[in-house]
Amino acid sequence: MAENPWQPLLHTFEKLSNCIQTHLSNFIGIKNTPRSSPTIQNPTSLDSSPLITRTNNSNLQKLPLKDKSIGPVTKEDLGRATWTFLHTLAAQYPEKPTRQQKKDVKELMAILSRMYPCRECADHFKEILRSNPPRAGSQEEFSQWLCHVHNTVNRSLGKLVFPCERVDARWGKLECEQKSCDLHGTSMDF
Ligand SMILES: Cc1cc2nc3c(=O)[nH]c(=O)nc-3n(C[C@H](O)[C@H](O)[C@H](O)COP(=O)(O)OP(=O)(O)OC[C@H]3O[C@@H](n4cnc5c(N)ncnc54)[C@H](O)[C@@H]3O)c2cc1C
Secondary structure, eight states: OOOOTTHHHHHHHHHHHHHHHHHHHHHHTOBOOOTTOOOOBOTTOOOSSSEEBOOTTTTOOBEEOOOGGGSOOOHHHHHHHHHHHHHHHHHHSOSSOOHHHHHHHHHHHHHHHHHOSSHHHHHHHHHHHHHSOOOOSSHHHHHHHHHHHHHHHHHHTTOOOOOGGGHHHHSOOOOOGGGTTOOOOOSSOO
């Protein structure tokens, strides 16, 4: 049978339409599935992929789903991340800090007590700082002070107290090639 004379034109039109659809989908953040391969990939289950695919017929394509790991940050997540930051900072802190570094620690703690993004924690921390002003004359002094302060928070939350003599074993320096992460102190005494 002779080929439909409109076939090449229809084919070109289909390609053009797919192309426009793809660009629009990218623009609004929906993943496009080519028209020629409609698929159903388990639309009801929340598997490891954050996306689900539905048929093109229903015009529902890949839609972003909420993934537990990218859900809202809890007070606990924030706390763990902040303690990781602070204890790592203390582990990296120089043996002989400069005057500026000691000042920075005090300012950082003061800023945390004002801007920590959990109001009750910030207020609580402000109180703790009032009776335990930051001590950052050396690496050891800072990491021990921080451990003590963290334990004060732990106690108020009914958590176990951490043995501060083990703080260096728990929080080591960052593993960076050629000590490129080390903070440099001073050789002078302040
Ligand atoms: C400044 C600040 C104030 C906070 N205030 C509050 C508050 O008022 N109310 C509230 O509900 N939550 C508060 N949090 C959060 C709370 O401290 C915990 O981070 C959160 O409850 C999660 O606890 P976690 O048991 O997973 O371990 P975290 O207490 O987050 O500790 C993380 C890890 O640090 C180690 N660790 C524990 N104690 C010490 C220590 N003393 N020294 C060294 N390492 C230690 C342990 O290995 C532990 O797994 C605060 C957090 C911060 C940073």
